[in-house]
């Protein structure tokens with residue numbers, strides 16, 4: 001089930017890169033359940049940042065100072081007018097004001113204080129997860145530098161998860177959520193797939209790996225890989241927050257390279273790889289192009305580099321009857337991918353299907369190993 005409120009639109013002006021949504025209703029259900037220690041990594045360890053809503057409320061601010069900040073922040077948001085919309089289809093003031101509300105909710109411990117903010121002489125103090133001076137900096141970064149809201153607060157809502165994100169890790173998109181439904185559908189009809197080993201290649205925040213892990217049965221496992229040390233660390237942190245470390249293993253490395261022990265053994269393979277054509281990166285919305293990692297976006301000249309590599313790997317690494325699902329940039333990439341598989345991998349891969357996203361755009365290619 002999806003619990004989204006529409007938030008910042010990060011879709012680029014020049015491609016159909018998906019839109020970001022946020023839901024905030026269930027934030028308190030998503031507190032961490034496990035303590036965290038990073039699994040051993042071959043590269044320099046990265047310390048994942050704790051999302052704002054999980055930080056301790058160790059700051060205290062006068063309600064009148066919080067109100068002063070809020071009025072200033074709202075004024076800044078309104079002053080943008082349609083500037084961002086016109087420049088790169090960026091957020092308008094209504095979206096920014098909604099984010100401001102969410103920022104307040106993440107920063108302030110007791111939400112009942114909000115109703116007192118309109119009152120005169122509000123000397124009462126509020127417990128906060130961040131100092132009010134830092135709130136000024138956070139909001140300036142959001143508006144003046146177009147830093148994505150999700151990086152400002154350090155999390156994104158995705159399906160029923162609240163995932164930690166930070167610079168260096170792609171913010172998971174709502175479009176990608178449906179891949180978990182494809183897997184859920186496939187495993188509901190096949191016990192062998194339900195209890196098998198799956199891979200999520202280019203896991204980023206670990207969104208797909210955690211989502212897939214939750215629909216597998218007893219014995220079912222997921223191996224999540226990523227080339228980026230930041231993604232590796234953040235995915236491992238998210239896996240641990242959801243106490244899924246028994247089911248999900250995060251490995252650092254390029255595509256199938258960390259999966260050498262799994263040749264011909266995978267029950268399933270999912271991936272949302274980088275697929276934006278290189279020349280389109282400069283036209284992306286500022287939040288995406290300036291702040292999200294290029295390694296998560298750039299799919300080479302036609303955006304197909306990783307997707308074609310993943311097809312070749314699926315033929316080699318899936319076991320007979322194994323399932324795969326790949327996200328693409330849209331109709332053209334779906335068709336190129338299916339043609340490639342028909343012409344080059346039909347000896348091992350079959351039952352290809354192109355599936356649309358919730359906007360009706362042909363977005364996914366799914367299929368099976370023979």
Ligand SMILES: C[S@@+](CC[C@H](N)C(=O)[O-])C[C@H]1O[C@@H](n2cnc3c(N)ncnc32)[C@H](O)[C@@H]1O
Pocket residue numbers: 169170171172173176201202203204205206207208225226227228231253254255271272273274275295296297
């Ligand atoms: C579009 S992002 C998707 C992230 C995540 N799966 C999601 O849907 O939110 C692509 C991911 O692929 C990773 N990546 C890029 N090149 C890679 C490679 N050669 N091997 C493994 N991962 C790679 C990036 O670091 C990034 O995390």
